[in-house]
Amino acid sequence: MAARDEEFSEYVAQRRTQLRRIAYLLCGDVHKAEDLVQTALMKLYVAWNRVQRSGNVDAYVRRILVNSGIDESRRPWRRENAGLDGLDPVATEGLAFEDRGALLAALNTLPSGQRRVVVLRFFVGLTIEETATDLHCSTGTVKSQSSRALARLNELLTPDFRAVGGPR
Amino acid sequence: MIDEKTLQEHLLATAAEQDDLLPRDLADDLAAGRRRLLRHRLATGAAALLTTGAVLAATLGVTGALHQAKPEEVAPAKPQQVQATTDLDTVITGLLTKHFDPGEQHLGYGLRPFKLVTRTGYRGTLREVHWGAKGDWRAGALKVGLFNSTKPDEQRCGSYYERFPKPLICKPVTLPNGRTAELGRQGGKAELRYVQPSGDIVYVAVDPSTFGDGSRMGITDAKLFAFATDPALVLPEVTSAQREAADLLTGHLPVASQIDAAALKILGGDLRPLDILRDYPGECSFRMDWLKAGVKSRIEFGVTPRPIAGTCSDLFRTPTCTKIADAELYERTTSAFGIRFTEYGATRRTPDGHRVWVLVTYTAAKRPPTGITQQQLLAVLARPELELR
Structure with missing residues (x-):
């Protein structure tokens, strides 16, 4: 137990901030993000010996985060706000970067699969193959979802986000 | 087209904005992990002698026995009363996991513990826990109580659903141990109220539709009976x-x-x-x-x-x-x-x-x-x- 505690604590001390950031981008709510991280870390502690032997603790925790379904928790909110299932009316007007919620609001309009891909590919920095492994889907799915997500974000966000040198 | 590098920078800036909110101590993560591990062992039956002894001791009010059973004490130390509360929470959440969610896939206990509350004529604990399912982390809920009260209708069977369009009708049922309980059942919805031989009362309401479709909770009458009559489910005594x-x-x-x-x-x-x-x-x-x-x-x-x-x-x-x-x-x-x-x-x-x-x-x-x-x-x-x- 002492070794487990020591190793687990070192991991949490080093990685907790990043895990909270991932969870926050996935769900857009700091309280839910914190709940999600705590749940993931509890599961990690229980499975610590096995997971550490596998050599990829980050992947284990990350998969709990992205596959937890917490990003679907916005569904009740959507049900309560009839008519918002499609475009967010604020988002259609173009979101300024100065608006701190601009990117989150734009992410919130993405289907959960696309949102996960955006977080894993462009925030965590995973390759297409690694993203596919985390999400238990094909690389083709990752590519198509990534393409659709970027196109959607491109529509919603202001030119501040765009490349100086034009399309990539 | 949106620039990927710029997007990455903005994602980082957005994510980092909440870094200072809801600070959490490392010790809290470690303690939560240990409680989860204990529940896991209770559920899987591993280390049965060790944990059963610890649970029984803890529920009998021998505070500290549970901690002796753990290979290592959680530090930093907390005043004893706080730890005693954690013991009650550990016992109840461990038994909920054991009987209703042995795969640990659904029950979410959140941050609030089952705490022993005392007031005139009442001693016990009552709270809700979430039941998550694919696509909805709060697809259902369980309301669980363990208490002793001088009010005969305290948390009566049927009270959870009495404001619903179709209230549950509770009827006496005979449990496998030969004792009687009150049970209301309507599909996935259920309420159970059982008076233990000690006089303490176990109450469980199963709500499969708090949000969305949680109809596959699978909490059968048999599982409810097993939880209510589990010998480890004991309300701690309050000393004079x-x-x-x-x-x-x-x-x-x-x-x-x-x-x-x-x-x-x-x-x-x-x-x-x-x-x-x-x-x-x-x-x-x-x-x-x-x-x-x-x-x-x-x-x-x-x-x-x-x-x-x-x-x-x-x-x-x-x-x-x-x-x-x-x-x-x-x-x-x-x-x-x-x-x-x-x-x-x-x-x-x-x-x-x-x-x-x-x-x-x-x-x-x-x-x-x-x-x-x-x-x-x-x-x-x-x-x-x-x-x-």
């Missing part, structure tokens, strides 16, 4: 001293604003109240973060009434306290987590015999130079606002 202490707290607690004011007068800086623990038998404490000069301190103030006040060593679980004037101090550094913790506390008896105490914790090898000094702790303890009114 605890009862007296709880009575002393009733109506005499300092309010949070008084605690804040007392701390601010001595410490200055920025106080961020976190939570208040009260209503446990004889327990009352206030937790807060104190920020000053870039240093964050976790502070907990408490009042322990005379009947259960104990000694400084009892309170802080330390063999040595240093006496200074009418107060006692202790300080400890531990490296149990790979990360060094420094904690120090102070306590004194009030003229009425109650014990007031304060505990400061840093995730560091030693007290920061700009951290709270022992003199400040003693000054805070001397504030009359902390005493029972």
Whole structure:
């Protein structure tokens, strides 16, 4: 137990901030993000010996985060706000970067699969193959979802986000 | 087209905006992990002798037995009353997992523990836990109670659904142990109220439709019966001293604003109240973060009434306290987590015999130079606002 505690604590001390950031981008709510991280870390502690032997603790925790379904928790909110299932009316007007919620609001309009891909590919920095492994889907799915997500974000966000040198 | 590198930078900036919100101590993550591991072992039957013995001991009120069963104590130490509450929570959540969610895929216990509440004619605990399913982390809910009450209709069977269009009709059923319970069932919805041989009452409401479709919870009558009659599900007794202490707290607690004011007068800086623990038998404490000069301190103030006040060593679980004037101090550094913790506390008896105490914790090898000094702790303890009114 002492070794487990020591190793687990070192991991949490080093990685907790990043895990909270991932969870926050996935769900857009700091309280839910914190709940999600705590749940993931509890599961990690229980499975610590096995997971550490596998050599990829980050992947284990990350998969709990992205596959937890917490990003679907916005569904009740959507049900309560009839008519918002499609475009967010604020988002259609173009979101300024100065608006701190601009990117989150734009992410919130993405289907959960696309949102996960955006977080894993462009925030965590995973390759297409690694993203596919985390999400238990094909690389083709990752590519198509990534393409659709970027196109959607491109529509919603202001030119501040765009490349100086034009399309990539 | 949107630039991927710019997107990455903005994602980072957006994600980092919440870094300072909802701070959480490493010790809390570790303690939560240990509780989860204990529940897991309860559920899987591993280490059965060890955990069963510990659970029975804990539920019989032998506080500390559970911790002896754990290979290593959680540090930093907390006052004993807080740990006793954790034991009750561990027992109930462990049994919920064992009977309703052995795969640990659905039940979400959140941050609030099952805590033992006492008031006139009542001793027990009652709260809801979430049931998550694919696509909805709160697809359903369980309301669970374990209590003893002088009111015969306390948390009666059918009360959960009485405001619904189709209330549940509860009827007597005979359980496998031969005793009788009240059960209402309507598809996935259910309510059970069972009086244990001890006279304590087990109450469970199953709500499969709090949000969305949670109809596949699979909580059968047999599972409800097994949970309600599990011999480990025992409501801890409140000792006479605890009862007296709880009575002393009733109506005499300092309010949070008084605690804040007392701390601010001595410490200055920025106080961020976190939570208040009260209503446990004889327990009352206030937790807060104190920020000053870039240093964050976790502070907990408490009042322990005379009947259960104990000694400084009892309170802080330390063999040595240093006496200074009418107060006692202790300080400890531990490296149990790979990360060094420094904690120090102070306590004194009030003229009425109650014990007031304060505990400061840093995730560091030693007290920061700009951290709270022992003199400040003693000054805070001397504030009359902390005493029972």
